[in-house]
Amino acid sequence: xxxxxxxxxxxxxxxxxxxxxxxxxxxxxxxxxxxxxxxxxxxxxxxxxxxxxxxxxxxxxxxxxxxxxxxxxxxxxxxxxxxxxxxxxxxxxxxxxxxxxxxxxxxxxxxxxxxxxxxxxxxxxxxxxxxxxxxxxxxxxxxxxxxxxxxxxxxxxxxxxxxxxxxxxxxxxxxxxxxxxxxxxxxxxxxxxxxxxxxxxxxxxxxxxxxxxxxxxxxxxxxxxxxxxxxxxxxxxxxxxxxxxxxxxxxxxxxxxxxxxxxxxxxxxxxxxxxxxxxxxxxxxxxxxxxxxxxxxxxxxxxxxxxxxxxxxxxxxxxxxxxxxxxxxxxxxxxxxxxxxxxxxxxxxxxxxxxxxxxxxxxxxxxxxxxxxxxxxxxxxxxxxxxxxxxxxxxxxxxxxxxxxxxxxxxxxxxxxxxxxxxxxxxxxxxxxxxxxxxxxxxxxxxxxxxxxxxxxxxxxxxxxxxxxxxxxxxxxxxxxxxxxxxxxxxxxxxxxxxxxxxxxxxxxxxxxxxxxxxx
Amino acid sequence: xxxxxxxxxxxxxxxxxxxxxxxxxxxxxxxxxxxxxxxxxxxxxxxxxxxxxxxxxxxxxxxxxxxxxxxxxxxxxxxxxxxxxxxxxxxxxxxxxxxxxxxxxxxxxxxxxxxxxxxxxxxxxxxxxxxxxxxxxxxxxxxxxxxxxxxxxxxxxxxxxxxxxxxxxxxxxxxxxxxxxxxxxxxxxxxxxxxxxxxxxxxxxxxxxxxxxxxxxxxxxxxxxxxxxxxxxxxxxxxxxxxxxxxxxxxxxxxxxxxxxxxxxxxxxxxxxxxxxxxxxxxxxxxxxxxxxxxxxxxxxxxxxxxxxx
Numbered sequence: 001x002x003x004x005x006x007x008x009x010x011x012x013x014x015x016x017x018x019x020x021x022x023x024x025x026x027x028x029x030x031x032x033x034x035x036x037x038x039x040x041x042x043x044x045x046x047x048x049x050x051x052x053x054x055x056x057x058x059x060x061x062x063x064x065x066x067x068x069x070x071x072x073x074x075x076x077x078x079x080x081x082x083x084x085x086x087x088x089x090x091x092x093x094x095x096x097x098x099x100x101x102x103x104x105x106x107x108x109x110x111x112x113x114x115x116x117x118x119x120x121x122x123x124x125x126x127x128x129x130x131x132x133x134x135x136x137x138x139x140x141x142x143x144x145x146x147x148x149x150x151x152x153x154x155x156x157x158x159x160x161x162x163x164x165x166x167x168x169x170x171x172x173x174x175x176x177x178x179x180x181x182x183x184x185x186x187x188x189x190x191x192x193x194x195x196x197x198x199x200x201x202x203x204x205x206x207x208x209x210x211x212x213x214x215x216x217x218x219x220x221x222x223x224x225x226x227x228x229x230x231x232x233x234x235x236x237x238x239x240x241x242x243x244x245x246x247x248x249x250x251x252x253x254x255x256x257x258x259x260x261x262x263x264x265x266x267x268x269x270x271x272x273x274x275x276x277x278x279x280x281x282x283x284x285x286x287x288x289x290x291x292x293x294x295x296x297x298x299x300x301x302x303x304x305x306x307x308x309x310x311x312x313x314x315x316x317x318x319x320x321x322x323x324x325x326x327x328x329x330x331x332x333x334x335x336x337x338x339x340x341x342x343x344x345x346x347x348x349x350x351x352x353x354x355x356x357x358x359x360x361x362x363x364x365x366x367x368x369x370x371x372x373x374x375x376x377x378x379x380x381x382x383x384x385x386x387x388x389x390x391x392x393x394x395x396x397x398x399x400x401x402x403x404x405x406x407x408x409x410x411x412x413x414x415x416x417x418x419x420x421x422x423x424x425x426x427x428x429x430x431x432x433x434x435x436x437x438x439x440x441x442x443x444x445x446x447x448x449x450x451x452x453x454x455x456x457x458x459x460x461x462x463x464x465x466x467x468x469x470x471x472x473x474x475x476x477x478x479x480x481x482x483x484x485x486x487x488x489x490x491x492x493x494x495x496x497x498x499x500x501x502x503x504x505x506x507x508x509x510x511x512x513x514x515x516x517x518x519x520x
Numbered sequence: 521x522x523x524x525x526x527x528x529x530x531x532x533x534x535x536x537x538x539x540x541x542x543x544x545x546x547x548x549x550x551x552x553x554x555x556x557x558x559x560x561x562x563x564x565x566x567x568x569x570x571x572x573x574x575x576x577x578x579x580x581x582x583x584x585x586x587x588x589x590x591x592x593x594x595x596x597x598x599x600x601x602x603x604x605x606x607x608x609x610x611x612x613x614x615x616x617x618x619x620x621x622x623x624x625x626x627x628x629x630x631x632x633x634x635x636x637x638x639x640x641x642x643x644x645x646x647x648x649x650x651x652x653x654x655x656x657x658x659x660x661x662x663x664x665x666x667x668x669x670x671x672x673x674x675x676x677x678x679x680x681x682x683x684x685x686x687x688x689x690x691x692x693x694x695x696x697x698x699x700x701x702x703x704x705x706x707x708x709x710x711x712x713x714x715x716x717x718x719x720x721x722x723x724x725x726x727x728x729x730x731x732x733x734x735x736x737x738x739x740x741x742x743x744x745x746x747x748x749x750x751x752x753x754x755x756x757x758x759x760x761x762x763x764x765x766x767x768x769x770x771x772x773x774x775x776x777x778x779x780x781x782x783x784x785x786x787x788x789x790x791x792x793x794x795x796x797x798x799x800x801x802x803x804x805x806x807x808x809x810x811x812x813x814x815x816x817x818x819x820x821x822x823x824x825x826x827x828x829x830x
Contacts, residue, residue: 233787233788234788235787235788235790235791238791253788255789255792255793256791256792258792258793259791259792303580303581306579306580306581307580309581310581310584310603310605311583311603372603372604375604375774376580376604378575379575379576379578379580379604379605380580382574382575382576382578383576389685390775
C-alpha cells in the first residue's frame with residue numbers, strides 16, 4: 001500500500017514538474033521598509049517587524065490566510081483530542097537552513113523558549129505543556145478550554161534546536177534570550193523559512209537568499225534574492241520606488257498615496273487596519289496621572305478626528321477604545337470625546353488648572369507618521385496647560401526606552417496577536433507582572449485588578465456572546481477610567497512596481513508572505 | 521554733543537564708503553532688503569498674526585492650508601499653514617529672527633575669539649604664535665559641521681530635549697562661533713604681521729606705551745577692514761551652518777523653529793502638494809544669505825586698498 005502511495009505521489013510530482021519549473025526562483029527583489037529588524041532572535045521582541053522577519057526565515061505551524069482562516073504550514077493537520085488538548089501532525093522531510101531535519105523535539109524546544117521569553121510568555125500563559133507522541137506528532141495542552149488555541153499556534157515558529165543548543169566560545173548558552181543585548185540568537189539564525197539571511201548590517205542593509213531545500217515546493221514564489229534596505233524618511237522611500245531604486249516599499253505615507261496611484265508603473269494596495277495607536281499615561285512617574293480626572297482631561301483634550309483627518313489624511317479610523325469594529329470586544333456605545341472646555345474644567349476640578357510639565361516619547365520610524373502624531377498631541381495638551389517635552393527616537397533606540405518606561409507619555413501601536421480583543425488588555429492594560437508577562441507593554445503602569453479578572457474570566461468563557469459581553473464591559477470600564485488615550489486604528493498600505501504581484505501575499509496582519517511572492 | 525554727531529554724519533557722507541555705496545545699485549538693493557528683513561525679524565512679535573511658539577493656539581484642523589490665492593486658502597493664514605496647523609507667515613518671521621540671532625551671535629563670538637588670538641599670535645610671535653596657530657590648524661582640519669554635530673549631540677543627550685529647547689539658540693551660537701574662530705584669527709594675524717613693522721608702532725613703543733595699548737588701540741583699528749569683510753561672509757556662513765544643523769535635526773527644535781528646521785519639517789510634503797511648507801522658508805533663507813553675501817562682496821571691493829587707491 002505504501003509503495004503504491006509513493007508511486008502515486010511520485011507521478012503527481014512528475015505531472016507537477018513543468019509547473020514547478022516555471023516557478024523556479026530567479027528573480028531579485030529590492031525592498032525598502034521604514035526600519036530593518038532590530039535583532040535576529042525572533043523571541044526577543046514581540047513586534048510587527050520581528051514577525052515579518054519570522055515569516056521570511058521561519059515558518060509557523062499554521063498561518064492566517066487572507067480570509068482569516070488557517071493554512072497548514074509546518075503542521076500538516078491538527079485535531080482536537082479533548083476540550084483542553086489539540087494534536088498536531090508535523091510535516092515530514094522539512095529541513096532547517098543548517099541542514100538539520102525538523103522533528104517534534106524542535107517544536108518542544110521552541111515552546112519552552114517561548115515560555116521563557118518575557119514578551120511571549122503572556123500569550124502562552126494559558127498553555128500548560130506539550131506532549132511529544134512521536135517524531136512527528138505532538139499535543140498542546142491548556143489549563144482550561146481555550147478558544148484561541150489555534151490563533152496562538154500561528155506564533156510557534158519552530159527553531160532549530162540543535163543549532164540553538166550548546167554554548168558559544170565565551171561560554172554563553174546559545175539558547176539564551178537577551179533583551180536589547182547581544183546573544184548567540186540575536187546574531188545567528190536557522191529556521192525552515194523560504195529565505196536565508198546571507199548578510200546583515202544593522203540599519204544599513206540586509207540580504208536574503210532563497211533556501212535551496214525549502215520544503216514548500218508548491219509555493220508559486222520565484223524570488224531568489226531579497227535586498228532589504230531601511231529608509232526612514234517617508235519622502236525618500238517613496239522616491240526610491242518611483243525612481244526604480246527599489247521594487248517594493250512599506251509603509252506608504254498617507255501624504256503620498258495619490259502620488260503613487262497616479263504613477264502608472266506602480267501598484268498600491270491598501271487595507272483598513274486593526275492596529276490601535278495609543279498613548280499610555282505613566283502613573284508611576286507622574287503623580288497627577290493617578291487622578292482619573294486628569295487622565296480624563298487628557299482624553300478630552302486629544303482630537304482623534306483631527307489627527308486621523310489631517311495627519312493621517314483620512315488613512316486611519318479615529319478610536320475611542322482598543323478593539324476595532326468586528327472584534328468581539330468592540331463596544332459600539334463608546335464615542336470620541338474631544339471637548340477642550342470639558343478638559344479644562346476637569347483639570348480645574350482636579351486642582352491642576354495651572355498644568356504641569358511632562359515628557360513624551362514616540363518612535364519616528366515605527367508607525368505611520370508616529371512623530372507627527374506625537375507633535376500634534378503635544379500641541380493639543382498645551383491647551384490644558386500641560387507642557388510637553390517631546391523626544392522622538394528611531395525604533396531601535398525607542399524600544400529599550402519603552403521597556404524602561406522612561407517617558408511620562410509613551411506612544412505605542414498594538415495589533416492583537418490573536419486577532420482577539422483580550423490580547424489588547426493582556427498586554428496593554430493588565431497590572432504589570434514580570435512573572436506572568438501580563439502588562440508587558442503597559443507603559444502607564446495602570447492597574448485595575450477588577451478589569452483584569454473580568455478579562456481572565458472571558459478568556460475561559462466558551463459561549464461567544466457572553467464572552468463578547470464581558471470584553472465590551474472591560475472596554476467600557478477602561479474608557480470611563482481613561483486608562484489610556486486611544487488615537488486611531490492605522491490603515492495599511494504597500495506599494496510596488498507593477499511586475500511585483502503584491503496583492504496575493506498581503507494580509508491585514510501586515511505580514512507579507514514573501515516566500516510566495518511572484519515577480520514577473 | 522550735537523556737533524559731534526553732525527560732524528560724524530558729515531564724515532560718513534564724505535567718505536569713500538558712502539561715495540561708492542551710492543553708485544552701486546546692487547549694494548543699495550541688498551542693503552534695503554537686508555534692513556527690511558532685520559527689522560521685520562526684530563519686530564516679529566508685533567508683525568506676526570499669531571505667536572507660533574504658543575502651542576495652545578495651534579489647531580490641527582488648520583493644517584496644510586495653502587497660501588492666499590490658491591484654492592482652499594484661508595485669509596487668516598496669508599502664507600498658508602504647515603503640517604501641524606501653524607501659520608507660515610508668523611513662523612517664518614520668528615524663524616528669520618532665530619536665524620539672524622544665531623548668525624550675528626556666532627560671528628560676534630568668532631570675532632572676539634579670533635581678534636584676541638589673532639592679535640596675540642601676530643604681535644607676540646614666537647612660541648605664543650606657534651601654539652595658537654597650531655591649535656587653529658588642528659581645528660580647521662575638522663569640518664565645522666562635524667564639530668557642531670558632535671557637540672550638539674552631546675548637549676542634547678545630556679540636557680534632555682525640553683532643557684535643550686530652552687538653551688538651543690545659545691548652544692548653536694556657541695558651537696558655530698567656536699568652530700569658526702580660526703578663520704578670523706588667521707586674517708587678523710596676517711594683518712598684524714604687516715602692521716607691526718610700521719613706523720607708528722615703533723613710535724608708540726618708543727613713547728613707552730604698554731603692549732596691550734599698542735595692540736588694541738594702535739594696531740587693531742588698522743586691521744578692521746578685512747575683519748568687516750570676513751565677518752559679513754561669516755554671518756551668511758553661520759546662518760547656513762545653523763540651517764544645515766537644524767535640517768539634520770540637531771539645531772533648533774520644532775517648537776521654536778529656525779528657517780532650517782522649518783525647511784526640514786516640510787520636506788515630507790514637498791512632493792505631495794504642500795510645497796509651501798518647505799519652499800517659502802527656503803526662499804527666505806536664500807534671499808537672506810544672498811543679500812548678505814552681495815553686501816560682503818561690495819565691502820571687499822571697497823575696502824581693498826589696491827582696488828581704490830591704485
